Amino acid sequence: IHDAVRDKIRNHSWPGNVRQLENAMIYATNVCHDNLITLDCLPEAILREKAGLAVEAENAPLSMEGWERTAIKIALMRTNNNIPLAAELLEVSKATLYRKIKDYNIKT
Secondary structure (H helix, E strand, C coil), X not given: CCHHHHHHHHHCCCCCHHHHHHHHHHHHHHHCECCECCHHHCCHHHXXXXXXXXXXXXXXXXXXXXXXXXXXXXXXXXXXXXXXXXXXXXXXXXXXXXXXXXXXXXXX
């Protein structure tokens, strides 16, 4: 874990308590590269607080679109941006995955 992440974890208010911390770390381990968790690996809500923005939506349920976008990003990271393999992991067609990547403006 990068030092900046340790500092962020220590200084975050954690309105969701231990459950929020656990979810943030699970997310970070799924999206990190080279076995190093950096600030870029943390969920957006945690990073927004760093920028001084309100985190009111932190405890709100994610939309299906949010879940889908996150699943696509994780599949792409796990497959090193191999779209056919990511589509297989997600159990969707390549065409559907290409369309979703375009719709959500996900960089590959």
